Amino acid sequence: MTAIARTEATGGTLDPEFMQWQTSLPIDIRLLEVDCRGSIAHVRGQQNAGLLTPEEAAKMVCALESLPSRVADGSVKLPDEEDVHMAVESWLHQEIGPLASKLHAGRSRNDQVATDLKLWSRAAVAGVRQAVANTLQAAQAWSTEHGQLAMPAYTHRQVAIPILARLWIDAALTQPLRRDCALLDTVDTELSLSPLGAGAIGGTTLPLDPQFTAADLGFRGAHKNPLDAVGERDHALTLAFVCTRIGLHLARFATDVVELCADGLATLSGAVACGSSMMPHKRNPDLFELVRGHAALRQGELTALLTMFHGLGSGYHRDLQLDKQNLFAAVDGVTSCLAMIGLGLQEMTLRPQACIEALRRGDAIATDLAEALVQDGMAFRNAYQCVGRLVARQRSRDRRLVDLTAEDLVAENLPTTLLNHLDVEASAKKRGARYT
Numbered sequence: 001m002t003a004i005a006r007t008e009a010t011g012g013t014l015d016p017e018f019m020q021w022q023t024s025l026p027i028d029i030r031l032l033e034v035d036c037r038g039s040i041a042h043v044r045g046q047q048n049a050g051l052l053t054p055e056e057a058a059k060m061v062c063a064l065e066s067l068p069s070r071v072a073d074g075s076v077k078l079p080d081e082e083d084v085h086m087a088v089e090s091w092l093h094q095e096i097g098p099l100a101s102k103l104h105a106g107r108s109r110n111d112q113v114a115t116d117l118k119l120w121s122r123a124a125v126a127g128v129r130q131a132v133a134n135t136l137q138a139a140q141a142w143s144t145e146h147g148q149l150a151m152p153a154y155t156h157r158q159v160a161i162p163i164l165a166r167l168w169i170d171a172a173l174t175q176p177l178r179r180d181c182a183l184l185d186t187v188d189t190e191l192s193l194s195p196l197g198a199g200a201i202g203g204t205t206l207p208l209d210p211q212f213t214a215a216d217l218g219f220r221g222a223h224k225n226p227l228d229a230v231g232e233r234d235h236a237l238t239l240a241f242v243c244t245r246i247g248l249h250l251a252r253f254a255t256d257v258v259e260l261c262a263d264g265l266a267t268l269s270g271a272v273a274c275g276s277s278m279m280p281h282k283r284n285p286d287l288f289e290l291v292r293g294h295a296a297l298r299q300g301e302l303t304a305l306l307t308m309f310h311g312l313g314s315g316y317h318r319d320l321q322l323d324k325q326n327l328f329a330a331v332d333g334v335t336s337c338l339a340m341i342g343l344g345l346q347e348m349t350l351r352p353q354a355c356i357e358a359l360r361r362g363d364a365i366a367t368d369l370a371e372a373l374v375q376d377g378m379a380f381r382n383a384y385q386c387v388g389r390l391v392a393r394q395r396s397r398d399r400r401l402v403d404l405t406a407e408d409l410v411a412e413n414l415p416t417t418l419l420n421h422l423d424v425e426a427s428a429k430k431r432g433a434r435y436t
């Protein structure tokens, strides 16, 4: 490692063990592409300010433009430096010689890393948005195939009411993910101002124009305050929160699927079901359980970020170096979980007959019967008691509401027309008609 960021004033050489420990290169190497882009904008800004000749700028831009693909194809190995910013600067020295010493004029790694993170996050938000769109499409395809089937809606994990499967998938996945997607717009807004030019904390005295580099990098404008620009990571918090909330929504959906499978109402194909190393009969919903487990990781990453920021005063602090691993993990994790849920949906089918059986066995038609009596003129509370009595009678004889006969109803002084309201599928369709 070189000592680019050390002077006589810093003291002697760094302890090698500490030097190794404090390096972020293995993690922030992921910022290489955006770091080069930021540096290119900065070089153009320097040329614009008359600090570099067009020839000097062209030479630097040309080298910086070539770097990411050369690292990717293995033809360049980045110097072993403390972080990606230093590694790029150090490599530039090797590549173009002393001209590279002009690169860092008017900037600091503090505005550099803040800019990198925003550029990276901009692409990350687009990636999460696309992953959500793919999962929504899988939900739509599932709904087209299974949406008209009747299935139980549960309250307290007890069979409650017959519903159409399209309402379940819509509630369990589509609506929550759409709301999450809308939150991503907020992250985009928080990413819209460029930190470049904020320097270490107080901007620069050089005639560099932050608006110029902001436009070059596709930001809506430049930062308003250099202290804030280098010290704030609100966009990272919001993005981690969105990832956490998506994770939570996927986890809740996963629980529904695990329970539907446990109840025999849904089956997974062998493409996504796991076996047991001991029990030969198993077909387990591991995909959904892992997605649910991932939600805990998202909460951990969000909590780590919140806790990390909470002790910091304004401006840059080295703690902030550790934000990246949490943000990267949150984005990677949620993207992979969204893809897995999309895959799981393709491999999950409802078992229509088992659903109907569950509805019949669970007396899911009870509320329909009470409402039929209301339609006939009975007060709801009385109808509710009458049907409750019917359920109790039937259960005491080990029967269900759907087994009611005309004699049972006559014996309770109830109209035999109730027999027309025992069809659980018809109930699901009738209720579903309101929510198209």
Ligand code: ARG
Pocket: 024, 028, 082, 083, 085, 109, 110, 113, 316, 318, 320, 321, 322
């Ligand atoms: N590797 C550092 C980070 O990711 C770069 C900024 C270092 N700045 C500093 N003042 N030491 O945050």
